[in-house]
Amino acid sequence: MNDSIVFGQYIYRNSFMHKLDARVKLISLVLMMIGVFLIPKDHFILLGIAFLIPILAILFSKISLFKYLKSLKQIAFVMLFSFVFQLIGNHNGELLLKLPIQFTVVNIAIVVLALIIYFIVRKYLPFKFLIFVLLLIGATYLFRYPIYGHIIHSFDFLIYQEGVIHGLFLIGRVFVIILASTSLTLTTKPTDLTNALEWLLQPLEWIKIKTSIFAMMISIALRSIPTLFNETNRILKAQASRGADFNESSLKEQIGQMVSLLVPMFVISIKKAEDLADAMEARGYIPGEKRTRLVKMTFKVSDYMVLGAILLLFVLLILGKCGVYAL
């Protein structure tokens, strides 16, 4: 039905980033994540350097910036909240702003009402996030200058310099990591990624952990997602034909109708798993046994160069952290 749905965000292009070995990309991402968290607090220059890496990756991927921004959108709420928490919680440094906040019956009622309306009509709105932010700003304004009513409670909302700086730094950190991991998933096929993971986990074989089994499990799980998605769709439609419409029923009915989806999905999943196990066994798959590969992964010159550059940056950062020289 939905043949177009492929799991993951992989988008095919003929670019430098796509040709880069998945192992290099994976190692780079891991190093970047560690590196970004090792950057000393509020050191914006180093964060800027770290920021350059995903920017370069984006430039060399031939994929429009829009796709990357889309992945940021999903985490925008988390970023906003961590920023707000920093603003409220961090009371170091210079006092920047003092907002006396006054709660009255009227303004609380208005804000609550506005929020309720927002959550009801949210489904039909464009720019949800923007509207939500505007709503928050409006609410703050309303609490700042109450129009009418008896003041129940009032306090001063204080914003300190460090709160703002640290909040921004935190957002920057998350930003870099999200962009970097998005450029990995956008330019690497899920199968390549699991192969890379298997290669990376090889050292675990020394302590008798069969990493190939885990890699196989991951690739099977990834492979099953579109299939199960299609099956879910089919069962949903079949039950909808029997009057179980998830869009047009009350909540109580919907819970009962959930069962009509879940049970068939369990049955189908187990049946498919059984069939797959038989098929794998018929082709001589023995868990943990040595297997040959159709596509051998080989490092190219460009792979070594990218890996070298990332390693160099990482080592420089570590040395700085250890106090060899001042960062």
Add this chain to the structure above:
Amino acid sequence: MGIDFQNVDFKYAKKATTKQLDQVSFSIQEKDEFVMILGQTGSGKSTMVQHMNGLLLASGGQVRIFDQNIIRSKKLKLKPIRRHVGLVFQFPEYQIFESTVLKDVMFGPKNFGKTKEEAEQLAKDACQLIGIPSDLLERSPFNLSGGQMRRVAIAGSLAIDPDILILDEPTVGLDPKGKDELMDLLVDIQQKTHKTIIMITHDMDIVANYAKRVLVMNHGKLVYDGTVQELFENESHLKQYNLDLPTSALLAKGLKEKGLLDYQRLPLTKSQLYTAIVRGGEDNE
């Protein structure tokens, strides 16, 4: 009018270049029709039947079901339409989820607001119509054979008592005996209840034996709407639509080429072939 399509187009995405349905127009009465839909895989058969009970909504043209215009609208409730037009998907046994056969068949009527007693009565009637023995009603549907499970699933749609029943390849995966039994039951149901039955099939023998009217889909277009005899007698069409002849017709054609048999009308079913052979023998004498 039961189902009426006027120049219906369908695309999965707005920007998609390929159309799953392309200017499809036809109408089907709400009573006493037995329509079979043919076409190769990917020709748009399943897409078309999903338009018939509002699971998919047309991108262009007009779909009218029981004089209700099916359009993308918040006001339009699709549930009443599904009450009139029941759709049984391919491999419907996967939709079974309840602990007993009776409970599973009752699921549909209960969703459409019937009380427990009414639903039970409807379910029992449906099971009887489709030939599920009453001692199976309290059994778990998951322990039944494949053919019986399929009947339970079809009963699940039949219990809603729709005016039009659509089945997507109901006989696929059944053994020859099970196929014939199920087809006989469907014909029987059609004659008893005067419901319109629409089914998708790839089995030309079933088409030859049971169809009154045939719709042929090819690359999203409706290319044929007429009787079985006419369809199978036009060989250039058959080739064009990638359709086979029924077994009896193939045999008859082979015999004719060898000069062993002569006929005016291509025999499509076993009994027609039998008559042709017997008559041919008499003529020679």
